[in-house]
Amino acid sequence: MGKADADGPGLPDLPPEWGRVVIPDDIAALADEAEQIRRELRRAAAGSRRWRPPTGPVIVLIVAVLTTIAGLAAVTWLRAGRTGPSASTPEPTPAQLVGRPLPALDLVDAGQSPVPLRGLLPVVVLLVDGCTCLEQVAEAARTAPPGVTVVTVADTRPRAAPAGAPVRALADPAGGLRAFLHVPASPDGVTALLADRTGRITLMVPEVASISDHQAELARLAG
Template sequence: MGKADADGPGLPDLPPEWGRVVVPDDASALADEAEQVRRELRRQMSAQPRRWRSPGVPVLVLLIAVVTTVAGLLTVTWPRVGRSTGPITSSPEPTPAQLTGRMLPALDLVDAGQSPVPLRGLLPAVVLLVDSCPCPGLVAETALAAPAGVNVVTVAAGSPRAAPAGTEVRALADPTGGLRAFLQAPARPDTVTALLADRAGRVVLVVTEVDSVSDYRTELRRLAG
C-alpha cells in the first residue's frame, strides 16, 4: 500500500532524522494524525490569549488609569502664573463728575426731516434730553437763561419734540440712543437730563435729573466766554 520511504527513490532529499516515511495510497489513513495535529493547533491558539490575562496586565492598566486621573486633577487645580483668584467685577459706570472734561462723541442727531445734524456742530450748547419728559416749561426757562451764542438743543429718542413757542430751541432726535449711551444715564419717567459742552467740545457739566434751571445756570452763562 505504501510507497518508497526516505531511503527509496520516490522521496528524495528528506532529512534522515525523520526516519521511515510511508505515504499511504488512501489519504483517509492519515485522519488520526490530522485530527491530532488540529487538536494541538487549537490548544496552542486557546492557550495564547491566557498569557495576556496574567495578574500583571490588569495591575498595569489600573496604574496607568490612576496616574492619568491624578495628572488631570493637577492640571486643573495647580496654580497658574497670572491667574486671577479674585472675583470678576465689571467696570463701574462713569459718574457725572467723571464725565466732566471729556470730549463729546462725534454723533449725528436728526431733525424733523430725518436729516443728519452733527452734535459737535451745535457748540457751545446746553443739550436737554427730553425723551422721558417734554417739560416745555423747563425748556423755555433754559432758553431764556442761555446767553447769546449758546445753543439750546432738545433731544428725544424717536422723533423731535416740538419746541416751546417763542423760543429758538433746536429740536432734534437721537434714534440710535448714542447720547444716552455716552452719558450712561438711562431715561427716567418725568425727568430731564442736561448736558453742557463748550465750543471745544469738552463736557462742562452733566445733570442726570434736572430739578430746575438753577442746577446749571452758572455753567450755562460761562459757555458764552
C-alpha cells in the same frame, strides 16, 4: 506628548516604581493605552466568570488616564477663570464727567438726516426721552446766552419744541448719549448737559429742576 501648564495643578504623589507619568495636551493621545486596558479587561472576563483585579501595568495606565482627565479639567477651569469677564468699570458720576470731551455722536433731525453733536457747540443739551417737560425747555431757551445752541434730544424721533422757542429738536435712536452719560431716563425731569465751544463738558445734571439755577455755567458757555 504634552507639557505641564505653567499655572496648572501638579500631579499627585505616585509610587516611584511607576516611573515618569506625562500628561498629554490632548487626551486622544491615550487612545492606545485605553485600548490596552479594554483588552486586559476583556481577557480577564473571558478567562474567569469571577472578576480579577487588573495587573500592575494596567493599574498604572488607569491611574494615568484618570490623572490626565482630572488635570485637563483643572487646567481648563483655571484658564477659563483667567480669561473670564473682568470686573465692571465704575460708572462716572456727574462731577467726573465735567472736563471730559463731548462724544462725537451723530443725532438725527425730523427728516432723519444726521446732525453732528459737536457741530452745535457751544450747546445746552436737554435729554427729553423720559419727559417732554416743555416748561423746562422753554426756560432754557430764554436763559441761554446769545450764540449758545439749545437742543432737545428724544429717543426715537424729535419732539416738537415749545412754539416760538429757538430750540433745535433732535433724536438719538441709538441711545449713544444716554449710554455715555450712564444716566437712565426719568419721567419726572430732564437731563441737562452743557458743553463749551471747545467741546468740553462744563455741567451735567441728571434731573434738572430749573436751568436758571445754573446761571454761572450758562454764562461761561458764551465766553
